[in-house]
Amino acid sequence: METRELRYFIAVAEELHFGRAAQRLGIAQPPLSRAIRQLERRLGVTLLERTSRTCALTEAGSVLLVEGRAALDAVDAADRRTRRAALAETGHPGLALATKAGATSELLSKLLDAYAAEPGAVTVDVLLCGIGEQERLLRDGRADVALLHRPFDSTAGFDTEELLTEEQVAVLPAGHALTGRAHLRMADLTALPGLPMPRWPAPDGTYPDGPGPQARDTAQLYQLIALGRACAVLPESCRAHLRRDLAAVPVLDAPAVTTVIAWPPHSRSRALAGLVRAATRL
Amino acid sequence: METRELRYFIAVAEELHFGRAAQRLGIAQPPLSRAIRQLERRLGVTLLERTSRTCALTEAGSVLLVEGRAALDAVDAADRRTRRAALAETGHPGLALATKAGATSELLSKLLDAYAAEPGAVTVDVLLCGIGEQERLLRDGRADVALLHRPFDSTAGFDTEELLTEEQVAVLPAGHALTGRAHLRMADLTALPGLPMPRWPAPDGTYPDGPGPQARDTAQLYQLIALGRACAVLPESCRAHLRRDLAAVPVLDAPAVTTVIAWPPHSRSRALAGLVRAATRL
DNA sequence: AGGCAGCGATACCTGGCCGGTATCGATGCG
DNA sequence: CGCATCGATACCGGCCAGGTATCGCTGCCT
Numbered sequence: 001m002e003t004r005e006l007r008y009f010i011a012v013a014e015e016l017h018f019g020r021a022a023q024r025l026g027i028a029q030p031p032l033s034r035a036i037r038q039l040e041r042r043l044g045v046t047l048l049e050r051t052s053r054t055c056a057l058t059e060a061g062s063v064l065l066v067e068g069r070a071a072l073d074a075v076d077a078a079d080r081r082t083r084r085a086a087l088a089e090t091g092h093p094g095l096a097l098a099t100k101a102g103a104t105s106e107l108l109s110k111l112l113d114a115y116a117a118e119p120g121a122v123t124v125d126v127l128l129c130g131i132g133e134q135e136r137l138l139r140d141g142r143a144d145v146a147l148l149h150r151p152f153d154s155t156a157g158f159d160t161e162e163l164l165t166e167e168q169v170a171v172l173p174a175g176h177a178l179t180g181r182a183h184l185r186m187a188d189l190t191a192l193p194g195l196p197m198p199r200w201p202a203p204d205g206t207y208p209d210g211p212g213p214q215a216r217d218t219a220q221l222y223q224l225i226a227l228g229r230a231c232a233v234l235p236e237s238c239r240a241h242l243r244r245d246l247a248a249v250p251v252l253d254a255p256a257v258t259t260v261i262a263w264p265p266h267s268r269s270r271a272l273a274g275l276v277r278a279a280t281r282l
Numbered sequence: 283m284e285t286r287e288l289r290y291f292i293a294v295a296e297e298l299h300f301g302r303a304a305q306r307l308g309i310a311q312p313p314l315s316r317a318i319r320q321l322e323r324r325l326g327v328t329l330l331e332r333t334s335r336t337c338a339l340t341e342a343g344s345v346l347l348v349e350g351r352a353a354l355d356a357v358d359a360a361d362r363r364t365r366r367a368a369l370a371e372t373g374h375p376g377l378a379l380a381t382k383a384g385a386t387s388e389l390l391s392k393l394l395d396a397y398a399a400e401p402g403a404v405t406v407d408v409l410l411c412g413i414g415e416q417e418r419l420l421r422d423g424r425a426d427v428a429l430l431h432r433p434f435d436s437t438a439g440f441d442t443e444e445l446l447t448e449e450q451v452a453v454l455p456a457g458h459a460l461t462g463r464a465h466l467r468m469a470d471l472t473a474l475p476g477l478p479m480p481r482w483p484a485p486d487g488t489y490p491d492g493p494g495p496q497a498r499d500t501a502q503l504y505q506l507i508a509l510g511r512a513c514a515v516l517p518e519s520c521r522a523h524l525r526r527d528l529a530a531v532p533v534l535d536a537p538a539v540t541t542v543i544a545w546p547p548h549s550r551s552r553a554l555a556g557l558v559r560a561a562t563r564l
Numbered sequence: 565a566g567g568c569a570g571c572g573a574t575a576c577c578t579g580g581c582c583g584g585t586a587t588c589g590a591t592g593c594g
Numbered sequence: 595c596g597c598a599t600c601g602a603t604a605c606c607g608g609c610c611a612g613g614t615a616t617c618g619c620t621g622c623c624t
Contacts, residue, residue, distance in 0.1 A: 001361050002284050004611090018572060031612045033572060043361065045368035052572060052619040060368035063551070067360035067423070070548045074356040078349035079283050079325065086327035086342035141349070156441050156547030265438030266352050269345070286582095300601060313583045315601060334590040334601060 003075050005039045006068045008032055009047065013065045016055045070139075077141030077264070084144070088271070094122025095271050098143035101128040101217050104259050106240060107164055107282070108147065111261075115278040122271045130216070131200045138264060144272055149235070150258040158262040161280050166235045168254035172247050173228050179247040186233075186253050195231040198224060222246060235259075285357050287321045288350045290314055291329065295347040298337045352421075359423025359546070366426070370553070376404025377553050380425035383410040383499050386541050388522055389446055389564070390429065393543075397560040404553045412498070413482045420546060426554055431517070432540040440544040443562050448517045450536035454529050455510050461529040468515075468535050477513040480506060504528060517541075 011021040012032065022029040040047050047061035057065065088094045099108060108126070115121050127143055135154060137143035147163075148155055170184050172195070178184060189195075196212035198221055207214045213229050215221040218238075224230040226245045235257040239248050261279045263272055293303040294314065304311040322329050329343035339347065370376045381390060390408070397403050409425055417436060419425035429445075430437055452466050454477070460466060471477075478494035480503055489496045495511050497503040500520075506512040508527045517539040521530050543561045545554055 001357055002286065003357070004284060006357070006360070019570085027611090028613055029572075030574080030614085033574090035611085037573090043364055043368075045364055047364075050572070053570080053621065055572090058368075059370070060364050063367040064360060064364040066548055066550050067356075067363050070546075071353065071356035071360045074349075074353035075283055075285070075288070078288070078346060078353045081349050082325055082327055082329075082342050082346040085345040086325075086340075088341070154547075157439050159438050264352075265436075266348055268348055301599090309582090310584055311601075312585085312603080315603090317582085319602090332601065335592060335599075337601085 001039070001042075003072060005035060006072055008035045009039055010065060010068050010072065012036055012048065012055070013057055013061060016057070018055070073136075073140040077139065080141035081144065084141075085269075088122060094124060095145060095269075095275060096125045096127055096137075096143045097275075098127045098129055098134040098137040098146040100134065100147070100149065101130065104147060104149075104164075104235075104237060106237065107259060110282055111163075111275075111279050114282060115275050118274050118278055120270075121274060124275070132203055134262075136203070138262065144267070144269065145261060145263045145275060148260050148262050150260060151255055152257070155260060155262055157265070159265045159267075160260040160262045161276060162258055162260050163279055163282060164237075164259045165256050166237055166259075167256055168233050168251050169236045169239065169248040170251050171222075171225055171232045171234055171238065171242070172249065173225060174245045174247045176228075176247065179249060181249055183250045183252050186251060189231060189233065189251070192231060195228070197232060198230045283321070283324070285354060287317060288354055290317045291321055292347060292350050292354065294318055294330065294337070295339055295343060298339070300337070355418075355422040359421065362423035363426065366423075367551075370404060376406065377427060377551075377557060378407045378409055378419075378425045379557075380409045380411055380416040380419040380428040382416065382429070382431065383412065386429060386431075386446075386517075386519060388519065389541060392564055393445075393557075393561050396564060397557050400556055400560055402552075403556060406557070414485055416544075418485065420544065426549070426551065427543060427545045427557060430542050430544050432542060433537055434539070437542060437544055439547070441547045441549075442542040442544045443558060444540055444542050445561055445564060446519075446541045447538050448519055448541075449538055450515050450533050451518045451521065451530040452533050453504075453507055453514045453516055453520065453524070454531065455507060456527045456529045458510075458529065461531060463531055465532045465534050468533060471513060471515065471533070474513060477510070479514060480512045 008021070008025060011025050012018060015021040015024065018029050018033055018036075022032040025032065036048065045060045046058050047064060049056045049058055084096065112124060112126075115124065127137060129137060132153060134143065134146040134148055138146045138158065148160070170178070170189055172179055176195075178188065178192075181188075189197075198215035199207050199210055199212050201207055201214070201216060213224050215224060215230070221230070221232055222243055225232060226243065233251055233254050236248070236250070242248060261276060263276065290303075290307060293307050294300060297303040297306065300311050300314055300318075304314040307314065318330065327342045328340050329346060331338045331340055366378065394406060394408075397406065409419060411419060414435060416425065416428040416430055420428045420440060430442070452460070452471055454461055458477075460470065460474075463470075471479075480497035481489045481492060481494050483489055483496070483498060495506050497506060497512070503512070503514055504525055507514060508525065515533055515536050518530070518532070524530060543558060545558065
């Protein structure tokens with residue numbers, strides 16, 4: 001199976017429409033029809049059930065959609081990591097580290113300092129990314145290593161080391177009634193009138209339905225809380241750089257958040273090993 | 283990057299010789315040279331440092347060798363799992379389960395029975411494989427799920443659930459002096475004259491150097507122990523079907539062995555989910 | 565009911581690239 | 595100093611990817 005065929009099939013499987021898929025791929029529709037037919041013939045498998053009006057995935061087609069995406073990610077990763085390795089030989093960008101924008105900044109700076117002090121350390125590119133985006137970056141090779149936060153992020157398919165576990169606090173407007181309390185429970189927050197949790201974008205950029213304002217990053221979130229339009233439950237390390245107009249109160253029954261460092265399991269990079277070693281020594 | 287280019291590059295990187303690599307690929311040498319050169323041009327990266335006499339991998343080339351193998355495995359997996367899914371629609375082979383030959387047989391039979399009793403269960407192909415082979419089968423799609431044994435097998439890159447943890451016992455010839463003891467320590471065994479541990483084949487089929495006879499599977503191992511040529515430390519469940527001419531003694535300081543069920547993290551298969559659910563309920 | 569629009573399939577052509585053979589240039593070795 | 599070996603180059607033929615034109619089918623609208 002060639003990656004070209006996989007790309008073609010995935011386009012059709014996602015669009016369920018040969019014309020649009022061909023347009024997306026920048027080719028004409030007939031070659032696309034032929035390529036899919038040939039892929040089906042070579043696999044000996046019907047991937048799409050097509051009438052002259054409509055397309056639908058077969059069971060096997062759904063499998064190939066999922067597995068094919070994973071395979072294309074792996075091929076992309078090979079491409080990107082090879083390019084990056086070549087740059088590392090002659091120039092500077094050594095490792096790409098993906099982390100959530102606005103999270104764990106002091107852990108991250110401690111990590112970068114500790115690693116930079118090691119002999120043979122290479123430069124580290126920090127990729128700030130949106131909610132849940134790290135997994136994708138790590139999988140398709142745009143990142144070599146990532147900081148993830150359990151239980152929110154999935155660590156499926158990666159090797160990990162735990163770095164830090166912290167309790168969570170509720171972040172509220174500074175003057176809010178609950179800020180006088182020594183601690184809260186989740187029920188106290190869900191019962192709050194007019195202070196819903198914000199909605200975060202899904203990986204595809206759309207927002208789920210529900211109450212609560214939309215927030216794209218922590219800056220927006222803090223702004224919304226300061227305005228009295230939302231509240232949030234965040235790891236307690238956020239207190240270190242909380243705005244003056246916000247207050248934090250421990251939440252006893254919120255799940256603890258564990259920051260882990262994650263990397264693809266087949267990595268054999270010397271630089272990555274050094275970074276992980278530095279991280280576990282923190 | 284096309285899979286053809288990846289296959290070509292991996293052949294050359296492994297052989298470090300264009301002629302032999304071309305022979306292995308079943309093509310002539312000049313097209314192979316050209317394909318590699320074109321791959322290098324498209325990546326903008328030198329993969330091989332070649333004089334007119336010799337070839338050596340660059341740093342970037344080593345990265346592409348490792349990442350490319352992973353990518354090709356993912357592509358092969360997509361191919362195999364798609365074919366298997368198509369068969370599952372019309373015919374029988376539903377899930378392929380990889381397990382070590384001769385290990386955990388009663389756990390396995392309990393698992394298969396429990397799953398078969400579930401509504402909507404599909405047939406399960408059991409693939410018996412050699413030491414450490416399960417990882418490869420799972421990665422390239424010949425298996426959908428595997429039983430692995432920590433700490434011997436690497437579970438890197440897979441989702442897992444723990445099924446069973448057991449202590450280990452020393453397996454000795456029935457009449458041996460140590461069989462009278464209630465328990466042993468590893469030091470008792472390594473000190474044994476004339477009863478070394480056997481050597482297991484590496485994934486490439488070769489045996490490591492050292493003392494001890496070569497064993498390919500548990501039947502051979504038991505035969506060697508019965509002959510007084512070796513001893514072994516195995517999970518205690520092996521007692522259930524131990525030959526009459528062998529004896530088992532607990533080893534206090536041997537690491538506990540955990541049997542886990544493992545599957546590729548992106549799997550979305552209904553059948554697989556059912557099997558895992560049955561396994562966790564054992 | 566009939567015309568029309570939309571969709572996938574088919575037919576046919578062209579150009580590029582893959583793979584083959586022949587050969588060259590370099591280099592280590594006896 | 596030849597000779598063997600290895601990778602690169604030159605050149606050619608055939609296949610296949612991709613394009614245009616068109617067909618056949620089907621749902622929908624009037």
